[in-house]
Structure formats: structure tokens, C-alpha cells
Amino acid sequence: MTLTRGLPIQNDSDAEVVARVLEGDSRAYAILVSRYRAQYGRYAVRMLGSREDAEEALQDAFVRAYRSLAKCDDPERFGPWFFRILANRCRTAGTRRSRREKTFVSDDIALHGASEEHPAERTAWREELERALQRLDTDQREAFLLKHVEDLGYDEMATLTGVGVSALKMRVKRACERLRLLLHEVQGG
Amino acid sequence: MRCKVAEQLRDPFIEQIAAELRRPVRLDPRFDDRVMAALEAPDVIPLHPDRQTRRPWIARPWTIRVSPIAAMAVAAAFVGAVAIGAWQLRPIDQVQMASQPAEPGVLIPVATTDGEPIVVQQFTFHRKGVKSIALVGEFNDWDETATPMTEVSEGVWEVSLPLRAGTYEFQYLVDGRRETDPTLPERPSDFGSPNSVITVSPRVR
Incomplete structure (x- = not known):
């Protein structure tokens, strides 16, 4: 199925695409998938630590968003609305995973792109970073990613997560401390 | 959604980490x-509580959407049941189901889609003197508005959901406050209060 061919991805606003979907043009939803897949896929991969888990959560979030599209009060801000659904899915998936034995599997896809002057060292650093990130508590990892990778403000994070600003600041602080500790241990050891 | 101003001075080490994590990832090209x-694909069938009446759930009409294959499977099961003299089955509207006495957690298989059974799971919560109770959990993405419960008699709140077999974490939202079900096991959550855990299985009592 070719989904985006001929669809004016760049020209239609989110609100226009949402309106088309709600009017019955379900194929137009592919525009939104294409538009937000990369940005939020990155968050899911970082949050869950594997491409497979991330794709599953991302797909689930897109399906849920599609089925709830009529509830999107501000279609022009489909992205943030979708992100909230995705964050919930990642949280649920992360909680389930945390109960299983944690076995970190290096994700060569998520870590692709090693290059520069010292590719071996660079790749090793990325693997250690991914490993350290997955060793954070779920709520700390979520707060760190939202703050430092997605560049959200604390108010936006509070809206997204339903957690108070003070608690979020504490989670970010603790995440930073733990990452520093874990990565310094690696570098020092 | 982007932060306009850095809300705190950034540590170069943390910034190095963040820069690394901002690198794009590659997803399946067929994503x-x-x-x-x-x-x-078929998924959870939306069933909504009947807000117009206070009839017991078992007396309310249910509208259930099933795929043609599932409908044929249900019809075949029904014909088979009749053929072997299963005259005890009682009809409910258009879809034949094995109805059971109203009790918390009763499970009613209604359809099979892509090999996974869907069962109707009834949730019952007892609380007098409250204005609203809703169900929030993994099955509705913890959406506080998605699954309101209905007070079917004084202090008895109910809602039924069609769910795939599996284990689900959930809470009751009682006048805006999260509570667990005292009759079900709990699991700690990463977000403070524990969750109740219910196991939905396609068995018929």
C-alpha cells in the first residue's frame, strides 16, 4: 500500500489533515504518521531501549490516536496531543518491562550512524549511554528525556505527564546525577 | 511544544548526553x-454504560459489533449448541451469549477476532455518597474520561468492557481520587499509588 504518494504533506496543516480524516478520508492519516513518526519514534526508542518495543508502542499510539481523533480538541496541535498518548504507551510498556528481567540489548539501529574520527570509541560511548539510560527508573528516564532531549519546559512536562513541576524537577535532577555517576564509573573503570 | 528558554544552566556533560540522544533513529521502512x-484491524469494541436508565446491566440492551468472520463463528457455535441440545442458553438481543449471574468479574466470551478471544469484563465497585466513579487503566490509556461507571443501585457502580484476554492494571477514579479494588491483587507502580491487577481470560463459568 502506497500511503503518502500524492498527498500534500508539506502544505496541509495538522488541523486540515485531521478534518479530512474525520470526514472519512482515512488514508490522509498517513500524512500525520509520516509527519510525526521520526520525532516521536526517537522518544520511544530512547524511552524503551529497543527499536522493536518502540515501534510497537508508536504503532499502538497512532492507532489509539486515530480511533480517538474526534476527541482531539485542538487539531492544530495534533502533535502534542499524540505525544501524550505515546508517553502513556511508553510508560505502560516500560512498567511491564521493568518487571521482567532487565537484559539490555544493544540496539544497532537506534545507535546507527557511528562515524567521526574514532568510530569504535564513539560507538562504545553510545552503547554505555544507552545502557545507563535504561538503568534509570522509568519516571526519571521519562523526565530526563522530556526535559533535555525533547526540550520541553516543566509546565509542558507537567501537562503531558500529570506530575507536578516540583516532582519533575526532582526526577530530572536525580536522573542527571545518576547518569553522571553511571557514566563516570564507566569512564573511570 | 519546544522550550523557548533554558530553564536552568546546562551542565556540559548533560548537554553532551542530550546531544547524543537527540540523534535521529531509524525505524522500519514499512512502519x-x-x-x-x-x-x-479489529480491536476493543466500544461499549458505553447506559446512562439513561438505572436498570441492572444484565437487563440492558447491548450493541456489539463483530466482524463477518466472528459473526459466522458465533453463529456456528450457536447452531452447534442447539444441535447438541444446549437449550439452556438464553438469547440476549441479536447476539447469543452465555449470560451468567451478575457478580464482579463475570466473563462472557462474545467474539473471536484474529485468533484472540474478546470477553466482556464487568467491573463493580461499591461506594455510597460519591458523585462519580470512572475506570482508568491500561485498557483505556489511563484516560479519566473514557470509561465512566454507572450507579445501578445505591452505592453500586458498574461498567462492562470488552477486552482481549490478558492482565490489566487499573484504578478506580472516585470523585477524582485514585483508589484500588480491595478484592484484587495490587502492583506497585512507578508513579506513586499502586494499581489493581485483573486477569481477563476467555473461560466460561
């Missing part, structure tokens, strides 16, 4: 096609 295909 978009998979999503669009998934949109057409």
Missing part, C-alpha cells in the same frame, strides 16, 4: 504501512 494496516 507507515504497518500503522495504516493496523487501523483496519
Whole structure:
């Protein structure tokens, strides 16, 4: 199925695409998938630590968003609305995973792109970073990613997560401390 | 959604980490096609509590959407049941189901889609003197508005959901406050209060 061919991805606003979907043009939803897949896929991969888990959560979030599209009060801000659904899915998936034995599997896809002057060292650093990130508590990892990778403000994070600003600041602080500790241990050891 | 101003001075070490994590990731090239295909797949059937009446749930009409294959499977099961003299089955509206006495957690298989059974899971919560109770959990993405419960008699709140077999974490939202079900096991959550855990299985009592 070719989904985006001929669809004016760049020209239609989110609100226009949402309106088309709600009017019955379900194929137009592919525009939104294409538009937000990369940005939020990155968050899911970082949050869950594997491409497979991330794709599953991302797909689930897109399906849920599609089925709830009529509830999107501000279609022009489909992205943030979708992100909230995705964050919930990642949280649920992360909680389930945390109960299983944690076995970190290096994700060569998520870590692709090693290059520069010292590719071996660079790749090793990325693997250690991914490993350290997955060793954070779920709520700390979520707060760190939202703050430092997605560049959200604390108010936006509070809206997204339903957690108070003070608690979020504490989670970010603790995440930073733990990452520093874990990565310094690696570098020092 | 982007932060306009850095809200705190950034540590160079943390910034180095963040820069690394901002690198793009590569997803399956067929991801978009998979999503669009998934949109057409059957999933949880939306059932809403009857807000117009206070009749017991078992007396209310239910509208259940099933795929043609599932409908044929249900019809075949029904014919088979009749053929072997299962005259005890009682009809409910258009879909034949094995109805059971009203009790918390009763499970009613209603359809089979892509090999996974869907069962109707009834949730009952007893609380007098409250204005609203809703169900929030993994099955509705913890959406506080998605699954309101209905007070079917004084202090008895109910809602039924069609769910795939599996284990679900959930809470009751009682006048805006999260509570667990005292009759079910709990699991700690990463977000403070524990969750109740219910196991939905396609068994018939």
C-alpha cells in the first residue's frame, strides 16, 4: 500500500489533515504518521531501549490516536496531543518491562550512524549511554528525556505527564546525577 | 511544544548526553504501512454504560459489533449448541451469549477476532455518597474520561468492557481520587499509588 504518494504533506496543516480524516478520508492519516513518526519514534526508542518495543508502542499510539481523533480538541496541535498518548504507551510498556528481567540489548539501529574520527570509541560511548539510560527508573528516564532531549519546559512536562513541576524537577535532577555517576564509573573503570 | 528558554544552566556533560540522544533513529521502512494496516484491524469494541436508565446491566440492551468472520463463528457455535441440545442458553438481543449471574468479574466470551478471544469484563465497585466513579487503566490509556461507571443501585457502580484476554492494571477514579479494588491483587507502580491487577481470560463459568 502506497500511503503518502500524492498527498500534500508539506502544505496541509495538522488541523486540515485531521478534518479530512474525520470526514472519512482515512488514508490522509498517513500524512500525520509520516509527519510525526521520526520525532516521536526517537522518544520511544530512547524511552524503551529497543527499536522493536518502540515501534510497537508508536504503532499502538497512532492507532489509539486515530480511533480517538474526534476527541482531539485542538487539531492544530495534533502533535502534542499524540505525544501524550505515546508517553502513556511508553510508560505502560516500560512498567511491564521493568518487571521482567532487565537484559539490555544493544540496539544497532537506534545507535546507527557511528562515524567521526574514532568510530569504535564513539560507538562504545553510545552503547554505555544507552545502557545507563535504561538503568534509570522509568519516571526519571521519562523526565530526563522530556526535559533535555525533547526540550520541553516543566509546565509542558507537567501537562503531558500529570506530575507536578516540583516532582519533575526532582526526577530530572536525580536522573542527571545518576547518569553522571553511571557514566563516570564507566569512564573511570 | 519546544522550550523557548533554558530553564536552568546546562551542565556540559548533560548537554553532551542530550546531544547524543537527540540523534535521529531509524525505524522500519514499512512502519507507515504497518500503522495504516493496523487501523483496519479489529480491536476493543466500544461499549458505553447506559446512562439513561438505572436498570441492572444484565437487563440492558447491548450493541456489539463483530466482524463477518466472528459473526459466522458465533453463529456456528450457536447452531452447534442447539444441535447438541444446549437449550439452556438464553438469547440476549441479536447476539447469543452465555449470560451468567451478575457478580464482579463475570466473563462472557462474545467474539473471536484474529485468533484472540474478546470477553466482556464487568467491573463493580461499591461506594455510597460519591458523585462519580470512572475506570482508568491500561485498557483505556489511563484516560479519566473514557470509561465512566454507572450507579445501578445505591452505592453500586458498574461498567462492562470488552477486552482481549490478558492482565490489566487499573484504578478506580472516585470523585477524582485514585483508589484500588480491595478484592484484587495490587502492583506497585512507578508513579506513586499502586494499581489493581485483573486477569481477563476467555473461560466460561
